[in-house]
Amino acid sequence: MRKKLNRYALLFCFVLSFFLLPLITPVWEKIQAEKSDTTLVVGFDAEFPPYGYKDENGDYVGYDLDLAQEVCKRQGWTLVKQPIEWNSKDMELNSGTIDCIWNGFTVNGREDEYTWTVPYVDNSQVIIVRNDSDITELSHLENKIVAVQSDSSALAAFTGEGATEENLALCTSFKELQQIGDYNSAFMNLESGMVDAIGMDIGVAKYQVESRGETFRILETRVSTEQYAVGFKLGNTKLRDQVQDTLKEMVEDGTFMKISKKWDLEDCVCLGEQLGITEESTGEETESEAVLDNPKNEKEENQDTNTPKGNKSDILPVVKQLGEGMVATLSIFFLTLVFALPLGLLIAFARMSRYRILNWISGIYISIMRGTPLMLQLLVVFFGPYYFSQYINTFLPEQYMITVNLSNSYRFLAVIIGFSLNYAAYFAEIYRAGIQGVPKGQREAALVLGYSRTQTFVKIIFPQMLKRIMPPVTNEVITLVKDTSLAFALAYTEMFTLAKQISAAQTSIMPLFVAGVFYYVFNFIVAFVMKRIEKKMEYFQ
Amino acid sequence: MKVLEIKNLKKKFGEKVVLKDISLQIKEGEVVSIIGPSGSGKSTLLRCATFLEKMDAGELSYSEKNIIHSKHGRAIYPHSKELRKVCENFGLVFQDFNLFPHYSVLKNIVDAPISVEKRKKEEVYEEARALLKKVGLEDKENAYPSQLSGGQKQRVAIARAMAMRPKMLYFDEPTSALDPELTAEILKLIKQLAAEKMTMVIVTHEIDFARAVSDRVIFMDEGVIVEEGKPEDVIDNPSNERTREFLKKLSY
Numbered sequence: 001m002r003k004k005l006n007r008y009a010l011l012f013c014f015v016l017s018f019f020l021l022p023l024i025t026p027v028w029e030k031i032q033a034e035k036s037d038t039t040l041v042v043g044f045d046a047e048f049p050p051y052g053y054k055d056e057n058g059d060y061v062g063y064d065l066d067l068a069q070e071v072c073k074r075q076g077w078t079l080v081k082q083p084i085e086w087n088s089k090d091m092e093l094n095s096g097t098i099d100c101i102w103n104g105f106t107v108n109g110r111e112d113e114y115t116w117t118v119p120y121v122d123n124s125q126v127i128i129v130r131n132d133s134d135i136t137e138l139s140h141l142e143n144k145i146v147a148v149q150s151d152s153s154a155l156a157a158f159t160g161e162g163a164t165e166e167n168l169a170l171c172t173s174f175k176e177l178q179q180i181g182d183y184n185s186a187f188m189n190l191e192s193g194m195v196d197a198i199g200m201d202i203g204v205a206k207y208q209v210e211s212r213g214e215t216f217r218i219l220e221t222r223v224s225t226e227q228y229a230v231g232f233k234l235g236n237t238k239l240r241d242q243v244q245d246t247l248k249e250m251v252e253d254g255t256f257m258k259i260s261k262k263w264d265l266e267d268c269v270c271l272g273e274q275l276g277i278t279e280e281s282t283g284e285e286t287e288s289e290a291v292l293d294n295p296k297n298e299k300e301e302n303q304d305t306n307t308p309k310g311n312k313s314d315i316l317p318v319v320k321q322l323g324e325g326m327v328a329t330l331s332i333f334f335l336t337l338v339f340a341l342p343l344g345l346l347i348a349f350a351r352m353s354r355y356r357i358l359n360w361i362s363g364i365y366i367s368i369m370r371g372t373p374l375m376l377q378l379l380v381v382f383f384g385p386y387y388f389s390q391y392i393n394t395f396l397p398e399q400y401m402i403t404v405n406l407s408n409s410y411r412f413l414a415v416i417i418g419f420s421l422n423y424a425a426y427f428a429e430i431y432r433a434g435i436q437g438v439p440k441g442q443r444e445a446a447l448v449l450g451y452s453r454t455q456t457f458v459k460i461i462f463p464q465m466l467k468r469i470m471p472p473v474t475n476e477v478i479t480l481v482k483d484t485s486l487a488f489a490l491a492y493t494e495m496f497t498l499a500k501q502i503s504a505a506q507t508s509i510m511p512l513f514v515a516g517v518f519y520y521v522f523n524f525i526v527a528f529v530m531k532r533i534e535k536k537m538e539y540f541q
Numbered sequence: 542m543k544v545l546e547i548k549n550l551k552k553k554f555g556e557k558v559v560l561k562d563i564s565l566q567i568k569e570g571e572v573v574s575i576i577g578p579s580g581s582g583k584s585t586l587l588r589c590a591t592f593l594e595k596m597d598a599g600e601l602s603y604s605e606k607n608i609i610h611s612k613h614g615r616a617i618y619p620h621s622k623e624l625r626k627v628c629e630n631f632g633l634v635f636q637d638f639n640l641f642p643h644y645s646v647l648k649n650i651v652d653a654p655i656s657v658e659k660r661k662k663e664e665v666y667e668e669a670r671a672l673l674k675k676v677g678l679e680d681k682e683n684a685y686p687s688q689l690s691g692g693q694k695q696r697v698a699i700a701r702a703m704a705m706r707p708k709m710l711y712f713d714e715p716t717s718a719l720d721p722e723l724t725a726e727i728l729k730l731i732k733q734l735a736a737e738k739m740t741m742v743i744v745t746h747e748i749d750f751a752r753a754v755s756d757r758v759i760f761m762d763e764g765v766i767v768e769e770g771k772p773e774d775v776i777d778n779p780s781n782e783r784t785r786e787f788l789k790k791l792s793y
Contacts, residue, residue: 035598091723413777448652449705450628459652463643541687 010096022085039078041408044069045503046083046493047182050207053503054425056314058321063203063263064102067120070255071246071248083501084491088379092491093233093382095386097408100239101231104201106153106525108226109162115236117244120256121269124202125157127219128209130190134465135197143174144196147186150179152198155222168222182505183208191215199223201537203265214508227270248275318502318511322518325498329522332415332484334492337477344427351432362428369425375489376421382414382490415487423480430472434465467537474530478523542569543605544630544709544740545590550599552585552764559585562763563599563683567709570738572773574751577761578787583744586712586761590742591633592624603630603707630656636714638694640686645713646673647682648699650704658705672700676730692723696730711738716747728754748791752776760784 023024024288042066044052053061053123060081084092085102092098093114104123108150127146129135137143148154158171171177175274178195180186189195195445202222209216232240249254253308260269350362369377389404396402438461446456485496495499544788545567552560560582576581588594590601592703596616601609609616610626616625642647648668654660673679686694695715702710712731716724728750735741735754745751751758751772758775760768760783768781779785 204686400731439639441635441637441639442641445627445635445641448591448628448631448633449701450625450657451653452622452625453655455656459656467643493569541686 003170025099034124037254039080039185040068040072040075040100041080041098042100042102043082043084043089044103045086045182046501048103048204048504050203050265052081052083054103054498055505056317057325058317058502060343062114063259063265064104066262067233067256068102069248072166074246074249075242075348080408081489083493085489085518086149088153088383088489088491091379091383091386095234095383096439097382097403097411099232100243104228105231106156106201106226106229107229108153108155109160111494113234114230114231115234115240116136117230117240117247118245118271118274119229120274121203121228121265121268122225123153123228123268123272125154125223126202126205127223128190128198128216128223129196129199129219130193131217133196136219138219138223140534141197143172143175145176145177145178145194145289145389146174146199147189147195148199149179149183150181153201153226154178154223157226158199166186170223179200182500182504183506184500184509187212187216188505188509189364196472203268206264207392208507218328247271251275251296269356280519298335301371315510315514318506318514321446322495322499322503322511325495326496326518326522328487328492328494329481329496332419332487332492333481334422335416336419336480338476339416340423340427343420343424345431347424348431348435351428352435366425366428369422370429374418374422374483376417378418378489381421382411383416415490415492418490419480419483423476426476427473428514430469430476431465433472434469435461435533437462437468441451467534467540470530470534470537474527474534477526481523481526482519543567544569544571544603545591545742546600546605548600549611550586550589550601552582552589552594552596553597558588559764560596561766562765565759565766567740569708569740572735572739572741572754572755573743573757573759574749574755575744575759575761576746576751576787577767581761583761584713585695586681587633587711587742587744591631591711592628605629607707608715616624616771629705630708631711632703632705632707632709633711633713634695634698634715637719638686638691638698640694640697640701642686644685645682646678646684646686646689649686649697650701653701654704669700669704672703673697675733676700677726691719692726695719695723695727699727699730699734709742710734712741712743712745714746715745716745746791748776748788760787762787 022062042065044062045053045059046054046060046064051064052060055061060083063080063082068081071077071079082092082098084098089101093101093167101114104121106123107119119335125134127138127141135141146158148158157166163171178189180189183198183200186195186198187208190198195218204220205218209218223424230243231239232243247256250259254272257266257269260266347362347365350358351366352361353362386404389402393401401511410431442460442464443456448488449459483495487494488497491497495518496515499511502511503509542753543566545565546599547563547565548623549595549787550560550565551558563582563586565586575703577583585594595618596609596690598611598616599609599615600616608624608722608730609618611617619627623656642661644652647666647669649663650672652667654665654668655662673682676699678693678696680701681689681693681697686697689697699710699715719727721734728747731741731743731750732754742752753772755772757769758772759766760775760779760781762783768775768779768784774780775784776788779788
């Protein structure tokens with residue numbers, strides 16, 4: 001009896017360790033990270049050209065990233081470009097997975113929420129409409145549908161606390177103010193007539209209108225003016241000062257202006273004024289290499305030879321890039337299966353155990369995992385340790401406070417843990433149904449023949465269960481293939497996130513279709529393999 | 542020698558008393574048939590003797606070795622490992638065969654002797670083939686259960702039970718799931734085993750078969766043994782009113 005109890009205790013510990021893993025790893029990773037604090041992890045929205053986006057070669061580029069690169073170069077840091085899910089930016093910053101947000105990040109209205117550098121870009125919000133639209137004035141927007149990116153400056157300009165009376169009035173005159181996740185889908189909406197106008201930052205607007213050609217135009221009247229700066233976690237003045245001082249240096253020697261020119265943003269920058277420096281910058285070529293020897297000029301030369309900024313629909317490079325993204329998708333897929341399939345079996349055992357407490361725990365586990373969205377679970381696994389430690393700290397005296405700083409490499413681990421925990425719950429129920437579906441007589445026959453409990457399960461029940469569960473397992477596995485795209489919630493760049501980024505950079509929806517084809521082909525293979533396995537087990541009934 | 546001895550067995554399912562106070566002895570080489578109306582507790586008795594059900598009170602011995610003893614009116618079981626060992630004493634043939642569908646006929650027979658009793662493979666295979674020949678299925682050793690008829694399945698099940706070299710065999714209504722024309726082949730096989738002096742306890746509704754094959758017939762009703770004795774006494778000249786009633790009903 002004691003031996004058996006031990007076995008269950010062991011099993012219980014194993015399951016428990018899955019929950020503790022996310023709590024332990026960050027601490028460990030922090031120790032690792034402290035060895036080298038010479039990285040600067042910059043969080044940015046990779047679908048936000050020209051400030052940060054993915055270029056034709058699959059690299060993250062942009063005005064802000066060039067600035068960050070130059071700062072890092074001068075400071076001797078390594079730059080880590082971390083695309084983030086815009087809605088999670090505060091969680092990313094607070095938990096320490098990124099060091100700053102440098103991404104056309106609007107100060108106005110957020111003054112007290114971050115530690116800011118002085119603004120470097122003066123940006124205005126404008127309205128974009130289709131060229132054939134009869135909207136020419138802001139007042140024409142009455143009764144129209146206007147789209148803005150969620151949690152963007154344009155949204156703030158219309159509905160935020162700092163919004164002007166006029167803008168608030170303007171906003172109420174809209175038929176609807178629609179929030180859209182990224183600009184690319186906003187343009188798809190505009191192009192297809194689902195919305196009548198888009199409100200966005202002028203820099204982005206210029207880029208988009210330029211690369212999308214004659215289809216769109218920008219309204220003359222601006223909705224608001226606002227400023228961009230680099231945002232740090234509130235109180236992190238040390239890092240802010242380091243970055244700001246370097247930026248100042250860059251203004252003084254003209255590098256700042258040069259980078260601004262490269263990105264066509266020289267009309268908007270304001271860092272010099274803000275710092276009280278009169279820039280002697282003209283187009284004079286101050287020698288500063290690396291980041292600077294890039295597109296603008298080449299681009300203009302290449303204009304007719306078909307690799308302009310918004311290069312349209314060259315399918316092969318897209319396929320190649322998505323192919324690389326597929327590796328990330330596949331690793332989520334396989335690792336999830338590797339962990340979730342056995343874990344599910346353990347949970348199924350607990351669910352059917354004679355011990356009430358195991359029944360109870362596994363029941364609650366399954367109910368929570370099935371009853372809440374996977375995306376939320378991913379967020380909890382990733383950001384949970386930090387916020388949980390914050391909460392615990394409110395009860396602890398100062399000297400015992402725990403600092404959990406999540407490192408960037410925890411991102412992938414969190415994706416795998418989140419997916420495994422979730423899928424294990426579904427697999428557990430499938431196993432349970434499979435096991436309970438094996439006729440009682442099978443167990444009795446084995447018992448009378450003297451098989452042990454383990455032998456009975458391994459030799460008699462398990463193979464029969466396997467045959468029964470193949471169809472529902474196939475369903476789950478195919479769902480998993482598609483669910484991998486949810487990893488975007490943790491800004492883990494798998495294939496679909498990549499497709500969205502490329503789509504935004506190329507202002508084309510073709511990459512999304514290619515992604516769809518990738519999913520379909522992969523699922524086709526999965527279905528085929530599962531069918532083969534099912535066939536293999538057809539020898540018995 | 543007494544192969545099986547049961548004393549004062551009591552069994553309840555919830556509030557319902559299924560076996561009231563059963564005592565029973567089976568001697569080596571004896572063939573005993575248990576008859577009685579459905580719900581009389583005969584199958585439960587078999588399941589208690591094979592440890593598929595737990596008895597509430599009473600004692601049980603195999604080969605004159607006490608397995609379950611009684612303490613303060615309750616049945617005390619040994620550790621499950623020990624109980625598994627006791628299973629070597631008997632084989633059980635189910636009404637619905639319960640062959641392992643994912644194993645071939647041969648594997649169904651050899652797996653338990655090899656993996657439970659740890660006997661030598663060659664020896665077990667040889668014996669299994671001999672058993673298949675005996676039940677007339679030597680050409681089916683590679684077939685899977687789903688490819689067999691009911692009667693063939695039941696013959697494999699009997700061979701599987703025999704392969705464990707049990708001291709006795711239990712049959713729980715071995716022909717109830719079979720078409721009449723297939724029943725005969727099973728009854729013939731059991732008769733053959735009886736001729737070889739295999740100790741057997743058979744729960745059955747086949748009265749003629751019970752009369753022909755048994756040394757002793759037990760009639761059970763409402764959880765008690767109402768009458769027992771030689772088949773010609775119990776079946777042809779029952780002394781008890783309830784036995785007479787049951788047999789009369791069967792003959793319609």
